[in-house]
Amino acid sequence: MSGQDHGDTIPGEESPDTESPQGARGYTIGLFLAGLLTAASFWIASTDLIWGPAVPVGIIVLAVAQMGVHLVFFLHVTTGPDNSNNVIALAFGVLIVLLVVVGSVWVMTHLNHNMHMMPHEMMQKMR
Secondary structure: OOOOOOOOOOOOOOOOOOOOOOHHHHHHHHHHHHHHHHHHHHHHHHOOOOOHHHHHHHHHHHHHHHHHHHHHHHOOOOOOHHHHHHHHHHHHHHHHHHHHHHHHHHHHHHHHHHHOOOHHHHHHHHO
16 A cells, blocks of 8 residues: 555545635635626516516526536535535435425415315215
8 A cells, every 4th residue: 555545535525636616716716606696686686677577587597507606616516426426415305305395386286276165066076
């Protein structure tokens, strides 16, 4: 064994060949981009230069871009081979959130439908 093996790192430790921005410079760039995207969102919401129905789409696009900035610059989720566990954990988290949101909307829609039934419709459904 000759010295330290740089290919074997613990989770959270930065390896020298990582693709993510490192150090204070990376955090500063991420902070600048996040602030810029936040300011752009406020500008889109308050301006009359953008067609009214397109404002929510613009805000959603900027929100997705900001999620990407946070993932890359602050959470260090990249496409490197040492980040496969982070990507899998992120995908699992997104799956759970989607299941909870879609399931909740589905349940609330059916509850809303059943609450607006007339009493005679409920009696026919119970038979």
